[in-house]
Amino acid sequence: MIQKPKGTRDILPSEIYKWQYIEDKVKKVFENAGMKEIRIPVFENTELFSRGVGETTDVVQKEMYTFDDKGGRSITLRPEGTAGVVRSYIENGMASLSTPLKLWYEMAMYRYENVQKGRLREFRQIGTEVIGTQSYLADVEVINLGMQIFKALNISNIKLNINSIGCPKCRAEYQEALRNFIRPNLDKYCDTCKTRFEKNPMRILDCKEEKCKQMNQGAPQILDYLCDECKEHFENVKSLLKELNIDYEIDPNIVRGLDYYTKTVFEFISEDDGLTVLGGGRYDGLVKEIGGQDTPAVGFAMGVERLLEIFDKYNSNSVKDKTVDIYIANIGDRANIFATKLVDELRKRDVFVEKDICKRSLKAQFKYADKQKAKFVITIGDDEVDNNRAKMKNMETGNEIEVELTADEIVKNL
Ligand code: ATP
Ligand code: MG
Numbered sequence: 001m002i003q004k005p006k007g008t009r010d011i012l013p014s015e016i017y018k019w020q021y022i023e024d025k026v027k028k029v030f031e032n033a034g035m036k037e038i039r040i041p042v043f044e045n046t047e048l049f050s051r052g053v054g055e056t057t058d059v060v061q062k063e064m065y066t067f068d069d070k071g072g073r074s075i076t077l078r079p080e081g082t083a084g085v086v087r088s089y090i091e092n093g094m095a096s097l098s099t100p101l102k103l104w105y106e107m108a109m110y111r112y113e114n115v116q117k118g119r120l121r122e123f124r125q126i127g128t129e130v131i132g133t134q135s136y137l138a139d140v141e142v143i144n145l146g147m148q149i150f151k152a153l154n155i156s157n158i159k160l161n162i163n164s165i166g167c168p169k170c171r172a173e174y175q176e177a178l179r180n181f182i183r184p185n186l187d188k189y190c191d192t193c194k195t196r197f198e199k200n201p202m203r204i205l206d207c208k209e210e211k212c213k214q215m216n217q218g219a220p221q222i223l224d225y226l227c228d229e230c231k232e233h234f235e236n237v238k239s240l241l242k243e244l245n246i247d248y249e250i251d252p253n254i255v256r257g258l259d260y261y262t263k264t265v266f267e268f269i270s271e272d273d274g275l276t277v278l279g280g281g282r283y284d285g286l287v288k289e290i291g292g293q294d295t296p297a298v299g300f301a302m303g304v305e306r307l308l309e310i311f312d313k314y315n316s317n318s319v320k321d322k323t324v325d326i327y328i329a330n331i332g333d334r335a336n337i338f339a340t341k342l343v344d345e346l347r348k349r350d351v352f353v354e355k356d357i358c359k360r361s362l363k364a365q366f367k368y369a370d371k372q373k374a375k376f377v378i379t380i381g382d383d384e385v386d387n388n389r390a391k392m393k394n395m396e397t398g399n400e401i402e403v404e405l406t407a408d409e410i411v412k413n414l
Helices: 016-032 046-052 058-063 082-091 136-152 168-188 191-199 201-206 210-216 228-243 304-315 333-348 362-371 382-387 407-412
Strands: 043-045 066-068 074-077 101-110 122-131 158-164 262-270 276-282 297-303 326-330 353-355 376-380 389-394 400-404
Touching: 016 101, 016 122, 016 136, 016 304, 043 046, 043 082, 046 058, 046 074, 046 082, 058 191, 082 101, 082 122, 082 297, 122 136, 122 304, 136 158, 136 228, 136 262, 136 276, 136 297, 158 228, 168 191, 168 201, 168 210, 168 228, 191 201, 201 210, 228 262, 262 297, 262 304, 276 304, 297 304, 326 333, 326 362, 333 353, 333 376, 333 382, 333 407, 362 376, 376 382, 382 389, 400 407
Parallel strands: 326 353, 326 376
Antiparallel strands: 043 074, 066 074, 101 122, 122 297, 158 262, 262 276, 276 297, 376 389, 389 400
């Protein structure tokens, strides 16, 4: 048997209603904030990610699905959404639209990861990007949208951690301090960390190797090196969060896995399983880095598979799959044609209705209706066709009433 590739999953018909429920709720939250959906290609030119996400990140160094296409171009399956959205923003001249540009997306991402709980090779992210404002107000709006999504999905026990990782200005001095801290132990760090020491020492703080994590303890913190502007920005974010009664903790260890972040960074962590469900932050340098005008922006991405795990815990009793409103059982050729037409009329009225399309016995039809948890069953034979009336049975109560066999009459009795 051919199996699915490691790290992928099938989303089955039996669980799709949960995905759709989540997607509907999230879409509402975004749309009420004036956001428009954007859809971009699954693959991009590799250079977009090496420049956008950063040469020294785990994503680019270890996790990308990169290949040459038949025309010899280096192509990469998108490992994240922001770089592609920003590429599209520049390429389509969206800078001329009114500011800020508020976008959201839901897209599959591809990363060659160590597969484990909450870590897949194909996974989905729902995210937002707000492009064109440097104000802390946008940071707070984006964080608040994340909060609202969890609320709309009835998910509690979520913790918000925030940090500021400054701008290139404050980072220069910090990176020197960090190098001085790491240098005495450098030969004991993993090979990847060693390659990052000169180019991007902050990446070393994001290393997942246990021995590197140990040695990183007590490292200088960027918060102590923020320039006045970054400091003020962070203070403003914090005080507005307080005004909004949004609880947060400052976690000076958040550096985020992608290089483009500046100033505010944040993570929403599920206290049920300890996993980060949502991560984001400001990325003021990215638009320029990819070839656009110098344009500030802020956004987040949440892992939908991780979201679903916790969603189940809080909603398994209240969110259920739709079941068929009416099943029309029939026997005989005339009744079959009659029932087919009636189904057609009912569906035009937006009723969830089914009938047999396998030419099965009445008994088998009832069995099917039962399995589908049909709310009502109407049974039609020759007599019912002649009289244009039939019994309509409420399957939950067992009550039966007689109805005229027109779509309008049936709808009235639902
Ligand atoms: P980590 O440090 O845990 O690897 P990251 O910095 O790579 O995280 P982001 O790229 O910011 O994470 O992704 C945002 C969110 O997307 C994560 O918080 C998580 O919910 C989800 N996510 C990231 N990678 C995966 C994956 N391999 N499988 C499933 N979900 C993922
Ligand atoms: Mg990662």
